[in-house]
Amino acid sequence: MNLQPIIRLEHIFAEYERKTVLEDVSLNVYERDFLGIIGPNGGGKTTLVKLILGLLHPVSGAVRFYQEGEEVSGISMGYLPQYTAIDKKFPISVYDVVLSGLNKQKSLFRPFTPAQHEQVRRVIVRMGLEGLEKRAIGQLSGGQLQRALLGRALVSNPQVVILDEPNTYIDKRFEARLYALLEEINREHAIILVSHDIGAVQKRVKRIAYVNHRLDERADTDIPEGWLV
Secondary structure (H helix, E strand, O other): OOOOEEEEEEEEEEEEOOEEEEEEEEEEEEOOOEEEEEOOOOOOHHHHHHHHHOOOOOOEEEEEEEEOOEEEOOOOEEEEOOHHHOOOOOOOEHHHHHHHHHHHHOOOOOOOOHHHHHHHHHHHHHOOOOOOOOOEHHHOOHHHHHHHHHHHHHOOOOOEEEEEOHHHOOOHHHHHHHHHHHHHHOOOOEEEEEOOOHHHHHHHOOEEEEEEOEEEEEOOOOOOHHHHO
16 A cells, blocks of 8 residues: 655745755655655755744745645644754753643643643653653753653654754664664654764665755665765
8 A cells, every 4th residue: 555645845945044945845755754864064954844844934835734645734743853952951851841742732721631641651661761750851861861852752643753863962872772763663653864874864764865955865775976975
């Protein structure tokens, strides 16, 4: 059975500080996809992620979302930002970080439900963070912080999980565990992995897209020589 697209970018042009960053970019993301996005710094990878997340609007072109083959206004997405985007001095615990991933599902002025707290506890166990629930994020190792934020991205059971440069968090001891987690997550969710680490991406993903203002997509993980320049 062919997998359905859940995100479709159609002939996107995008600007940053009045400079064209993306030119005529078209891309599909499918159910249970594992898409790696690579390319040079300044080539538009982060802009592409912001477009998908709705944090940026294209100058022209369209970003479309689908559920069960029908176009919808949006889909649920979990996002793991770059390490440098995290305020590690912010006084918040591991538990509350994961819980914050359910903010959009909570009724205004009402507390989280027992079922939602149970969701959080299950995700904390899945991320291997038992016993660290009350620890402030500033006291975590890079790998622990990443797992807490990945838990936040997953707790709402999103259709797509987007990871922006996940290798910036971790040392090599945790890398294998991270990718084992992603392999497990990919059984249920589509994953978009943005990285400058071509070797790690090539070994783990199902498809690769190269972004350098324009987009070159492959249906496999073979990397042409021109992408390595």
